Amino acid sequence: MSASASAATTADRTALIAAIDAQGSKVRSLKEQSADAGLVKAEVDALLALKEQLKALSVSAGSASKSATAATGSKMVLKTPKGTRDWEPLAMAVRSQVFESITRVFQNHGAVTIDTPVFERREILAGKYGEDSKLIYDLMDQGGELCSLRYDLTVPFARFVAMNPIEYGSMKRYHIAKVYRRDQPALSKGRFREFYQCDFDISGSYDAMVPDAEILLILVEALTALDLGSFTVKINHRKILDGIFDVCGVPADKTRQISSAVDKLDKSPWEEVRREMTVEKGLDGETADRIGEYVKLKGGRDLITKLFGDARLTSSARAVEGLKDMATLYDYLDIYGISEKMSFDLSLARGLDYYTGIIYEAITAASAPPSFAAASGAEVSGAQAEQSKAKSKKKTAQGEEEEIDESTVGVGSIAAGGRYDNLVGMFSGSKKLDSVPCVGVSIGVERVFAILMQRIKEAERNGEKSRFRAKPVDCFVMSMGGDGFLKERMKVAKLLWDAGIKAEFLYKAKPKPGPQFAAAEKDGVPLTVILAPEEWASQEVRVKEQKGKDSVEGQGKGQVVGLDQLAAYVARLLKENAA
Amino acid sequence: MSASASAATTADRTALIAAIDAQGSKVRSLKEQSADAGLVKAEVDALLALKEQLKALSVSAGSASKSATAATGSKMVLKTPKGTRDWEPLAMAVRSQVFESITRVFQNHGAVTIDTPVFERREILAGKYGEDSKLIYDLMDQGGELCSLRYDLTVPFARFVAMNPIEYGSMKRYHIAKVYRRDQPALSKGRFREFYQCDFDISGSYDAMVPDAEILLILVEALTALDLGSFTVKINHRKILDGIFDVCGVPADKTRQISSAVDKLDKSPWEEVRREMTVEKGLDGETADRIGEYVKLKGGRDLITKLFGDARLTSSARAVEGLKDMATLYDYLDIYGISEKMSFDLSLARGLDYYTGIIYEAITAASAPPSFAAASGAEVSGAQAEQSKAKSKKKTAQGEEEEIDESTVGVGSIAAGGRYDNLVGMFSGSKKLDSVPCVGVSIGVERVFAILMQRIKEAERNGEKSRFRAKPVDCFVMSMGGDGFLKERMKVAKLLWDAGIKAEFLYKAKPKPGPQFAAAEKDGVPLTVILAPEEWASQEVRVKEQKGKDSVEGQGKGQVVGLDQLAAYVARLLKENAA
Known part of the structure; x- marks a missing residue:
């Protein structure tokens, strides 16, 4: 049917x-x-x-x-699509706080925000993601254009800049939005098919490494604000990598392939990567071994000095350009006080085609996969998707793949990015390929959500009060005795709403006190406004502060307040309590 | 290819x-x-x-x-998909302010928020939207589940409640998110294929009309907060309509068809609707005429009284149930002080299948279509989509439809909703069809955005200052003289960022004063922090308030401040200026 x-x-x-x-x-x-x-x-x-x-x-x-x-509803499979989820109220409170933290950092640096459609014309996304293009969600052809759900926020940004080069050829923008990848989900690790990215990018021609250094500062500030514990930012430079490949003897047309093999070094031992280079990609063994010597190098400014002293490498003008960039970058990182957070790591290559300069990836202890926790962690949440490979999969009766064993999967990098000077040019069709150079970073927050939700649950188990309130109600309006005071409660609530005070009451004509107190208690409502016959007769109500469970037992009688004074009185109480 | x-x-x-x-x-x-x-x-x-x-x-x-x-990039069609758009920074500032206004109203009434995936399993959406199901965007079958983009937020909400009946069988929730309809776009009118809805719904069994009245209050408060000028909320009750059809002699199995014909009365004259009933739907003429007498009635509480006095109508127990509801509702609307905003209108039927009680639709003067502006306006932005019919369309060479003549299209209702007591039951497969009764409203904000953007442009033309700032930077750090002070500007910016002050500087090593002042001026940055050789020598900078263009000419010399005092000084200035 x-x-x-x-x-x-x-x-x-x-x-x-x-x-x-x-x-x-x-x-x-x-x-x-x-x-x-x-x-x-x-x-x-x-x-x-x-x-x-x-x-x-x-x-x-x-x-x-x-x-x-x-x-027909009788046997409906009641779930969200694979790899997606609903956000319940508490998760929304956490999400909104995370976005606020990140937004504060982004706005601090003078960024504006934009939004783009959730789907793009298919040709916009074509050829930007290498092997991972297979993970793109396509919309059905229902007549008209062929479209796909956005895979990241970088390509839509580049498309936006290409469409508006005069207005936005030089801008700082952030974009916090959902992206879509038909990847193998691992929900408890925060790996979804619909997930958020928080991107900050700078477009425009500026003096070398000035925006690049600020992007790294923004990344450090954002990760610090998210309170995830210690983290490291691996950095490298595409021109240095190209120089290495060049002086080691990699033919120019094999550069990208060899680069993508190097990129696997965070998950695979050198022997395996060497085999890919030589057996699969036809590189000669000696060349591969020369590369092997370079890509095992890690360090900081010392490594820059060392490489400047390497006569073979500095015979490549491209490597020298990259090294000069790195030296300038470290000068700026020193000013920003974040050099110590960086690890100049020659094995970092990043899978995406479009990077042209500095590249980076942030790893937190929390995000490293179990098997690599001691090492540097695996790329997963970033732009690449190695995770769909080499994982045990089983087909279910419905022909869908079962979830993978999540205990064997880490979350990998929590943020990644780099400089991409040609991407906008690919859209604008400009003859000058580097017409609008860009640099940016993308923070993957799903793992952050998972960590925060876990902390909340732990706090709950320990009987601690969480700082997150899904329902920020100020006042619960209730009746005690009388005929239920429904219309009177409505009137009082209206009075509070009109004063901008968050209030609610039970939608029952004749509620008993118990359920009303319970409702207020459940949502942690700080104040109750109680309507009782004797007070109402003189147009008065009782305002009580709900401090813990004692208040239910009626400790403290609260304050009797005239209706005409109520809103002002409640507002003052709330202000005092907030202070 | x-x-x-x-x-x-x-x-x-x-x-x-x-x-x-x-x-x-x-x-x-x-x-x-x-x-x-x-x-x-x-x-x-x-x-x-x-x-x-x-x-x-x-x-x-x-x-x-x-x-x-x-x-390949050389001849790429550079646009967003049909009926979608990018949100530029100023539009984002407007959007965020609109959402804040609406959220404030929603939270005032004790609502929590949730989010659902942008696509649902296709079976979830099936059979909920009548004829408009053809407007649903389907995802391509790439293996696994068949999915579609959400068409509204109501069906996902009902699915969510059905999945979590214990936790959320009784809740107030709002949801502000994009929905998708493959409709004929009319962009300047704010009619898009990707557009926002702002929904507020209440699930749970309560005393009659208590949540319904509050939803109407919320609607009135939200529309008032949006400052769109005068508006009217048309209300009716499905049971009264059913009673009318019943006593007029409509066979029970034709009720929905006739109801959907009545729903067209806001756009078509009675003669046309009568023809649909009799010729297309086979109703006998006499029955149609009896219906005609009822559906032309409009009023307030007077109309309820009149209908209670109608012996024919009150022979229908269903109509009496509806009329009792309406009388109770008006009691509550009086308490909330919003009865005058309502128009009890027997011609309002609403196209959706799932409504079971009170239904409503808000019309603003701004949202009425030109040809009906004097009358009551046409349904467009709501759950129905008459707009794709009876409009002149042309096929372009590419086979896509051209945009329609927007001057002939109104935006119709700006918000709509009603009670739907069976929808959750359709998902939960419960034997009790009304297991979780719900009532809600959906506000369509695209038209609001269009109106606000228009006001901003008018203000700009009149040289007035807009209250919207796309880029809320506090401080512009600049150099005058010296060697450009790049590293020093970085240091000062870092100092401000660390204090939570929004700051930026030009990413140039040796910028001239002109471009720096121009950049600050362009974004309306209130303060400049100026680095000059003589002051920097004693670790001082000059802080200047940018009041209008005079400051560029150097009127007012600003204040010289030591670096160690800078953040505190700037914070104080900003606080004073905000007050």
């Missing part, structure tokens, strides 16, 4: 249910009016006929395909 | 460009070193060979299909 057929069935079913509802109502009404028995019977028969129709529809749908059955 | 083939081509091209870049660098380096002429020639030849390869690739791609040509 096709989707549209099952849709029609469900629509019919909805209409039938409504008709049955209406007809049942009619029958009840006739019976109440003690209407003529023949008339009642006729309407009852009509009702039964409708019910038969509904039954027939359910049976026919039930005997059709799984999808049709599901659509 | 397939998309993946063109992707491969582009990847090749990117690799080639990188190789050419590297090889060019090598050649330059050899020349600089005055290397052996033969060696230089060999490398130049290699370079030329690479360039030939690039040329060949471009030609082969160029002779292939349009899409392949585009993917």
Whole structure:
């Protein structure tokens, strides 16, 4: 049964249910009016006929395909799509706090924000992601353009700059939004198919390494603000890598392939990478070994000095350009006080095609995969997607892949980026390929969410109060005694709402005190406003502070306040408590 | 040429460009070193060979299909997909302010927020939207589940509640997010294929009309906060409509069809709707005319009284239930002081299948279509999509539809909603169809954005200052004289950033004062921090307030401040200026 057929069935079913509802109502009404028995019977028969129709529809749908059955609602598979999730209120509170922290850092550095559509014309994304293009979600061809969900925020940014070179050829922008990858999910590790990236990029021609150094500072500030513990930023330079490949004897047209082999060094031993270079990519063994000598080097400014002293490497003008950049960069990093956070690591290559200068990747202790925790961690959440390879997969009966064993997977880098001077030019079709040089960083926050949610759960287990409140209500308006005071509670709530005070009350005509106190307690509402007959008679209510469970037992009688003073009194209390 | 083939081509091209870049660098380096002429020639030849390869690739791609040509970057169609747009920084500032206004109202009423994936399993959406299901965006079948982009936020909410009935069977939640409809766009009117909805819904069983009245209050508060001028909320009740159809003699199984005909009364004259009922839907003329008498009625509490006095209508128990609801509702609306904003309008039917009780729709003067501006406006931005019908369309050479003549289109209702007591039950498969009753409202904000952007442009034309700042920078750090003070400006900026002060500086080693003042001026930065040789010698800088253009000419010399006092001084100035 096709989707549209099952849709029609469900629509019919909805209409039938409504008709049955209406007809049942009619029958009840006739019976109440003690209407003529023949008339009642006729309407009852009509009702039964409708019910038969509904039954027939359910049976026919039930005997059709799984999808049709599901659509009728009786056996619907009730879940979000694979690799996605709902955000419950507490998770939203955490998410919003994380975004605020990051946004504060981004705005501190003078960035504006933009947004782009969740899908792009397919040609915009084509050829930007190497092997990982297979992970792109395509929209169905329903006539008109072919589109795909965005895979990252960098390519849409470059497209945006190319479309608006006059206005935005020189800008600092951040963009916090969801991106989409048809990857193997590992939910408990924070690896999703729909996930957030927090990007900061600088477009424009400036003096060398000035924006690059600031991007690294922003990265350090953001990771520090997120309070994830210690972290390291691995940095390298594409021109130095190119110089290494050049002086080691890699043919120019093999550079990118060899670079992508080097990029696997954080997950695979050198022997395996060497085998890929020589056996798979046809590099001669001697060349590979020369590369091997270089890419095992790590350090800081000392390594720059060492490489400047390497006559073979400095015979490459390209390597010298890269080394000069690195030296300048370290000067600026010193001013920003973040050189110690960096590790100049010649094995860092980054998989994406479009990088042209400095590249980097941040690793936290929390994000390293178990097997590599002691080492430097594996790339996962960044732009590459090695994670879908070499993992044990099983096909289920439905033909979908089962989740992988999450205990064997780390989250890898928590942020990554680099300089990409040609990407905008690829869109603008400008003859000058480097028309709008750019540098940027992308922070993957799903792992941060996972860590924070875990901390909240631990705090809960320990009976500690979490700093996150999903529901920031100030005042619970309740009645004690009387006839329930529904309309009066409405009136009081309206009075508080009008004053901008977050208030609610139970939507019941005659609620007992217990459930009202419980509702206030559950959401940690700091104040209750209590309506009772004696006070209401003189247009007064009682305002009580809810400090812990004692208040439920009625310790402290609160303060009786006239309605005309209520909003001001509550506002003052809230302000005092906040201070 | 397939998309993946063109992707491969582009990847090749990117690799080639990188190789050419590297090889060019090598050649330059050899020349600089005055290397052996033969060696230089060999490398130049290699370079030329690479360039030939690039040329060949471009030609082969160029002779292939349009899409392949585009993917090579040389003739790329540079745009966002039809009916979508980028959000530039100023638009983002407006958007964020609109969301803040609405969120404040929602949170005032004790709502939490959730988020759901941008796509759902297709069966979740099936059969919820009647004829408009054809507007749903489907994802391509790439293996695994079939999914579609969300069409609204109501169905995902119902799915969420059905999945979590214990935790969220009784909740107030808001959700501000993008939804997707393959509709005919009219961009200048704020009608997009990717657009925002701001939803507030209440799930749970409560005393009749208490949550319903609060939803209407929330709607009124939100529209008031958005400052759109006068508006009216049309309200009706599905049970009253059902009662009317019943007593007029509509067969139970035709109820929904006739209801959907009535729903067109805001755009079509009665004669046309009557023709649809009789000719298309086979209703007898007399029944149609009886309906006609009812659906032209409009009013407030007076209309409720009048209908209670209508013996024919009150013979329907269902109508009486609806009328009792309306009477209770008006009691509560009176307490909330919003009865005057309502128009009880028997012609309002709402197209969606799932409504079961009160229904409503808000119309602003700004949102009414030109031809109906004097009347009540047409449904467009809400859950229905009449807009794709009866509009003149032209096919372009590319087979895509041209934009419609926007001057003939209004935006219609700016918000809509109602009670839907069976939708969650459709998902949970519960035998009790009304297991989790819900009521909610959805505010369409695209039109609000359009109006606000228009106001900003008008203000700009009149030389007025807009209250929206896309880039909220506090301090511009600049140099005057000396060698440009690049590192010193970095140091000062770092000092400000560390104190949480939004600061920036020009990424140039030796900038002239003009461009620095211009940059500060352009973004309306309130303070400049100026580094000059004489002051820097004693570790001091000059802080100047940028009040209008005079400051550029140097009126007012500002204040000389020691570096150790700078952050505190600037923070104090900013605080004073904000107050």
